[in-house]
Amino acid sequence: MARFGMVIDTVRCVGCMDCVVACKTENNVPEGFNRDWIAYDVSGSYPTPHMEIRSERCNHCDNPPCVSCCPTGASHVHDVGGVVLVDHDKCIGCKGCIAACPYGARFIHPDGYADKCTFCIHRVEQGQDPACVAVCPTHCMHFGDLDDPNSEVSQLLASRKHHVLMPDAGTKPRIFYLT
Amino acid sequence: MSSFSRRKFLKISAATVTVASGAAAFAKAPSAPEKPSKRAAKGIQRIPTYCDICFWKCGAIATVKDGKLWKVEGNPEDPLSRGRLCPRGTGGVGAHFDPDRLRRPLIRRSDRGREEWQEVSWDEAFAYIAKKMHAIKQNYGPEAVALFAHGIGGAFLKHTLKAYGTPNITAPSFAQCRGPRDAGFWLTYGEEVGSPERTDIKNAQCLVLIGSHLGENMHNSQVQEFADAVGNGATIIVADPRFSVAASKAKHYLPIKPGTDLALLLAWMHVLVTEGLYNKEYVAKHGFGFEQFAASLAPYTPEWAYPETGIAPDTIRATAREMARYQPATLVHPGRHSTWYGDDAQRSRAVALLNALLGSWGSKGGFYAPASMDVPGFPYPPYPKSEKGKVDNPGNRYPFAHEPITTGIREATITGKPYPVKGWFVYATNLIQALPNEAETIKAIQNLDLLVVVDVIPNEIAGWADVVLPEAVYLERYDDLNVELFREPFVALRQPVVDAPDDQKPNWWMAKRLAEVMGLGQYYPWKDIEEYLNHRLTAAGLSFDELKAKGIIRGAPQPIFADEGAPLTFDTPSGKIEFFSPQLQAAGFDPVPVYTKHPEPPAGAFRLLFGRAPVHSFSRTQSNRILSDMMAENEVWINEDVAQRLELKSGDYVRLKNQDNVVSLPIRVKATQRIRPDCVYMVHGFGHTARGLKHAFGKGASDSQLITRYATDPLMGGTGMNINFVTLEPEATRG
Known part of the structure; x- marks a missing residue:
């Protein structure tokens, strides 16, 4: 079975937020909320600061604390690609998953359920990339099967330096950042 | 500012509108367009058109679901977008649904x-x-x-x-934006760089940006090619008072003192000429007046430029040598918004001349000769001739x-x-x-x-x-055809995707x-x-029908570089690249660029700089609900160490007061290590005061309001706007 993940090239990314806008229109994300966002990680001091720009979202962790803490089973691992999803009908809006997620990836949708990135599973199941990947004008985002050594994402991870967010949290995130 | 006080502020503003305008045509707008579309067919329709959220005119495909606009994506056939729109284009959906729109005459x-x-x-x-x-x-x-x-x-x-x-x-795109650049290149090459700029960024092995913030300035093709250049490992050199997004990709970031760009350009050219690193064959073949120009560079040593620009002589030499190393695939970007200090056409001429020294005009990785299709205009009767x-x-x-x-x-x-x-x-x-x-x-x-x-x-x-x-x-709506001048010839159609919601x-x-x-x-x-x-x-x-179906019709590729057979000719009086300009001399101007010092901010004040954000176009998109969700208000960037001295921190609100005592609306502080201590920066287009813009009203501050002074360029009448100084006044009621 495939294990979907994303590889994002921080060298190419300019932080334009097209990924955020595309997610919003594709998934009809309500005003005031976003399922993905841009992080500007600035260190050092002027005139020699360093800045890493990252497009961030749910990490669809291999070890997802939002799933293990969910009292109703609404948060679950989907059988296609191991994508972490929320079943809106089962969700009671208790916010346990929001507290459990170390990445701040979830919010309560105005309709009352926990919402977040779905890896655009509706597109992926039709053979398309997630909207954020497909829109990126800098071509900095890549989506695919991490378990397939020939996939673009696996090849990139094999050939480029990379890191994940909060590796110490033990969540085993599946979004990788090339540096 | 707490969300409570923000909400209260807006509520008061909204009440004012209703009272003041009585009938309040603006206030009547429903929350979303309700009129059913004539095109309300069931299912998915994909209709090609081209974008208008900025002037780049990217080819797009709009998706309409059950008669309602769903999304807008890039047209893969379009050479400008290469199938990927920028965030503003993707957010174009919000322009259709904007509840603050004008509705009736x-x-x-x-x-x-x-x-x-x-x-x-x-x-x-x-x-x-x-x-x-x-x-x-x-x-x-x-x-x-x-x-x-x-x-x-x-x-x-x-x-x-x-x-x-x-x-x-x-x-305004001339005298408030690209005019000085166009005059500078026209005087030098007899041609302008055009829009979209004829820059071959993707093939540049060395790219030099002077105050040009590609990536924040989201001109789609330029940004895509910038990412390609970065991805290809091109050497990026950025001179900017602000550590821009582009600066974060640079091998060399030069934290230049604002207003001294011409000193840096002259010192770079001094190094290329005195070290014999310039493209001698190209200059000998295509240049006019090189000796006089070369002699004029003598005083502009890197040591001379150091106290002007703040850039160390070693850095100036090292970066000039980098440019020489990759010539002619070194592109010194001409920029776009170039109305800064009033001597901007001469500065742009220096940019043009630096490129000429590197032989980049006409070369791969430099400037290409744009191609276009021959689509005749409509045969109208002649216009009346103006007597005056x-x-x-x-x-x-x-x-x-x-x-x-x-x-x-x-x-x-x-x-x-x-x-x-x-x-x-x-x-x-x-x-x-x-x-x-x-x-x-x-x-x-x-x-x-x-x-x-x-x-x-x-x-x-x-x-x-x-x-x-x-x-x-x-x-x-339909609009006129876009018969573009670009890398390859094409024509694009804008056509209606959905109906207008009202009148x-x-x-x-x-x-x-x-x-x-x-x-x-x-x-x-x-x-x-x-x-x-x-x-x-x-x-x-x-065929109109073909264009309606595809959105884009592409013509046969043409040679666009000199080595592919594109003509390398110069429509100047000498027929060559004018290092020395007799035209300028005859008109009473410096025939070669000469450095003049610009006033610096008085103690305690900061130079006001402004620029773009990738999610907004000018002051036109702040009420677009999708784009305002990306960036609802602008911030004033101030050096973190300076902010500390002023007892300000990120998130505080201040008002900016300029030298003529004009005071801005409250604006949020961004205390950052990404800007020099002698200037502040804000994104243009915010601080709306029009009451009909209910959503954008009063959010952020307007740089324009603070630009009470401008320096007029004596060559072409452009308005240099980076000459205003501001102080920061804490805003007690917010924060």
């Missing part, structure tokens, strides 16, 4: 600027305008009406006003202004000289924020007998209008109706725009 029913309106029918609006225009023509001649128009949508209004008889048609000529540049005082100067028309409107201007049409440009010194703009407006504003949103300039004509947004109309319809009402119907020999487009395309041997 409005006529002012109170003092100018009070935003008090009466809704009228289109016929009433046109009758009112035509009556005023007849009177202006009778009393002052047709030249007394001017048109300010931004973007391709102004094409038909331009036609109507030319038919009426005025030559005074202008856009243009009003903006009397006596040709700015001899290298190749386009009309907005601020020249404004000045004539104030002074009545060389002749009075009594009517303004303003299309899709918010002049209150686009021109420097708002007070002068308002003074000019008070001298008018007629101000007509055509726009999609009730922005500040609409607030001053006598008549406001609500335009359908680009997703709801908004396309500009072509307004322009045609107005011409007919004014008795100028002979200038519109076509029934509707489809007939017009079909006529143009048929004349070019192209």
